[in-house]
Every structure is written in C-alpha cells, then in structure tokens.
Amino acid sequence: MKVSSRGEYALRSLLLLGQHQGQILPISEIAEKTMVTVKYLEQIMHQLKKLGYVDSKRGMQGGYTLRFPPEEINVGEVIRKLEGPLSPMGCASVTSYERCSLEAGCLLKPLWVLVRDKIAEVLDQTTLEDLLQRKIKPDAGGSLLVKN
Amino acid sequence: MKVSSRGEYALRSLLLLGQHQGQILPISEIAEKTMVTVKYLEQIMHQLKKLGYVDSKRGMQGGYTLRFPPEEINVGEVIRKLEGPLSPMGCASVTSYERCSLEAGCLLKPLWVLVRDKIAEVLDQTTLEDLLQRKIKPDAGGSLLVKN
DNA sequence: TCTATACTCGACTAATCAAGTAAACATTTT
C-alpha cells in the first residue's frame, strides 16, 4: 500500500514552493531541501510542469514557482496524476474502475471499496494549504462492522 | 497505494478454504475458483503454510485446509505478513517504522500517519469471518467530492 | 555577444515484482 518515491518527492517539492510563494526556487535549492538528487528531481519537476502544477523560468535567477495558490492544490489529485488511482484494487476504483471476472460474488470487493473510500476521504479533502498549516487532524477512530 | 496480487490471491484462497471448512481442497480446485494459475498459487500457498495460516496434506485426496477458524484470521495481519507494512510511507508505520532525516519538520508525515491509521482501522478490525458473512459496512464518511 | 546558470532530453543501469515454466522429488492412496 505504498506511495511511490515520485509522489512523495513531488509533494515535498510542492510544499517547499508553497512555503516560498512569490519566490523562484532553483532546482538546486529544491533538491537540497527535499533530499533528492538534482537529476532525479529534474524529471519530477518536469512532470509537475506538464501537469500544470508549477511554472518554470529559465536562465539566471531561474527556477520553479507554484502555479496556483496552495489551497487550490489537492493532494489526492496530485497523487492520482503522478501514480494512478488511490484504490488498492482496480475493481474498487471510482476514477478508473477495472472489471474483474470474479466480481459477482466477490467477498473481498466490499473491503477494498471501504479502504479506497477511507483513503480518498483523507487525500481528496486535503490541500497543500492544509499541510502547510499543519491542519491534519489525528484519526478519530470508530467501529466499522455491522452489528447484528 | 495498491495491494499486490499475492495479497489478493492469498485472501481469495483463504476465503475459499473458509467456505469449505472441514474439507481438504486440492490446489487445482483453489486455482480454478480463484482464477490463479496452479503454479503461481503453489508459491502463494507455500507461503501461507510457512506463515501458519493453512495446513497441507500430500498425496491423493491431499490439499489445503484452514488452520484456524475464520474469526481468528485477521485481514490486516495477513496483508502485513505477505507484503509488509500497511503504511504508505515507512516514517508513518507503526509495525515497522523507518527513520527519515527530514522528519523533524516534515509537513507530510501527519498525512501519512492519518492515512495509515484509516487503512489499519479497517483492515485490523476485519477477520476472515467478517468477510465470509459480508459484514463490511459501507463508508459513513463525510461528503467526499469525487475527482477524476 | 558572451557566458553562467538553469532547464530539457534521451539513454542507460539496477532492483523489484508479477506471472509463469520446468524439473526433480517426496508422500500417500489404490
């Protein structure tokens, strides 16, 4: 159930840019602060640019900036665009459902749907701004099983 | 955030054995019903045996049985044993925490911790018996906007 | 225009995972 390194590094970079709004950060500085090699980060920043999350400026004093204010950048969306659906199984995905021949009587699908919903609930309701403001609430918990 | 095919197939097999308690199912039948090739399933069943979830019997009328009643088999535990921690990032794992040098001021960790807790909450509270009885409750969750 | 700095592109290596193949071997039942 891992998030890929690309997803993690991309979010790190977006957060750093969010902490320096109005400034242009060169990739060398982003690399240093996020602990990612310049060369690997180049690929990730390029991807973020193609996805429209950042703008870049070339030449001296060049670098990257956030294209939208942090409150408009949704974490679930970033992760989906970088590494595909949040769902643990294709059959439970809302955004890119995959049919499965077992599905009719599948005892597992309701579980994966529930897990997907829990993950999506967190990530789709979180923006970059929430992270910057440390607004993530610890888990409340609760019972999950039907009583009978 | 995927569950591996091994995890899915292992759970399918355990569920099938749970539906046929008291019977010995040959691998050929398990393979057919779970839609997994016999050869790949052999590897998975071997792993499940080493982990203590199933017993095997050789020779004719041989096959696999569940070693414990379904209510004693915890889904979170099965997945952890087959594919490692539930947490999306090592830094947020309870069962196998990994240190990260950025951790001190990390804005991302609280998010990963929350996601981990949500996943663990579902999977650690679910047993094979819950799945067999279709006791999984759909998500109550707030208004989650569906992105694409 | 020169040039330092930054971004772009493509090739390449290495590791891991999924899925399947193959073959030799051990038991158990008939």
Add this chain to the structure above:
DNA sequence: AAAATGTTTACTTGATTAGTCGAGTATAGA
C-alpha cells in the same frame, strides 16, 4: 508399483520503479 498430489528450487520474461549520466538548448544579465 502406479497414480495423484504436494514440495522445493531454479530459471525466464516483461513491466515498473528508482535512479544516474551526459550532452544539449534556452535565457537573463553583464
């Protein structure tokens, strides 16, 4: 003994992920 079944080990192929490397292009500023 023969047939059926599981056990074990090792190899293969393809996809994806995680990086690395080197050379090239664009641009701001002196």
